[in-house]
Amino acid sequence: MYISEKVKKISPSSTLAIDAKFKEMKAQGIDVVGFGAGEPDFDTPDFIKQAAIKAIQDGKTKYTPAAGTMELRTAICEKLKRENGLDYAPNQIIVSNGAKHSLVNAFMAILNPGDEVIIPAPFWVSYPEMVKIADGVPVIIETKEEDEFKFTKEQFEDAITPKTRALVLNSPSNPTGMVYTEDELLAIADVAVKHNIYVIADEIYEHLIYDGKRVSIASFNDKIKDLTIIINGVSKTYAMTGWRIGYTASHADIAKVMANLQSHATSNPNSIAQAATIAALNGDGSEIAMMKAEFEKRKNYMVERINSINGVSCRMPQGAFYVMMNISKLKGKTLGGKLIETSDDLANVLLEKAKLALVPGSGFGADDFMRWSYATSMENIKEGLDRLEKFLSE
């Protein structure tokens, strides 16, 4: 079969792959517990659903402008002002089919073939693949668990070449849960401005910070604001993963080319989901607070349990809903009759023998780790940790 060389180089999403395997086993009636998907287990709040129903009844079922309705883009500008202290006009906002789509638009808008994008590891699985889709070259910089998985200003500067076009900055981070402080962001902004490098600031977990302050890198000055493409969406904050609404806030020139691109690729994102997003953004925040409090309880329990199990350990994450479990001590051991050499080996053995689905760190550029998501019930979390403990003690 004749297939594009570019597309052949794109790997499948390891998180979606493990989730698909988990769902397949479940469908076969196998008692498996899964921690793969980064998807809140809560239902979308009722006031958001009602807004969608009303949108259907009001006939908001037609094409909208490709970049999103003026009403939604205005609501996003108001949100950015209210919550992040940022001034954007509606022509700087592009609404897309989820933040994933927003990210692809952003890379397509700023990269020429061979342009480099710096991505700190551990990274969310899709970033390097998205850069490749846009003909760019991902340049990975390693961070260490003992440094809270944060890269330094020096590491950033050392990775810069004449071809560097952008840095991916995901805070709070998927998969580590790390959150950069204001001072750290200021230092990163200084380097980006000095070298004229775009910052793709993925702030999709901004409402899930348990320890630390929410700061957008774009808020420091106009120079860094012009270089920043903010990525955000409603999937995680409002338990709206299936509605597929994400957005960017950027310099108007970048927004314009992203709108052009989107107008040919997908046209507007779903009109009903757009109307529901206006309701979500204008909500009173009580649902967000409820979900965050629940996530925090689960995080504390998970971290304490992992650190009490022999052979594994983890740091206390400050944000998002993931825990990176260090499995380096298990490498080289034989578990469940299988020699564990990689995180994929362990993921397969855990799935097969303990009926426990965790995401191997390999896809995040961190093979000494496995990712747990605590966006699942406390009951599942307890059961999953019991299974891990039992499996490792045997």
Ligand SMILES: Cc1ncc(COP(=O)(O)O)c(C=O)c1O
């Ligand atoms: C860091 C990060 N960015 C973006 C996304 C994409 O979110 P969505 O496309 O559902 O809006 C995710 C989802 O897992 C994520 O973890």
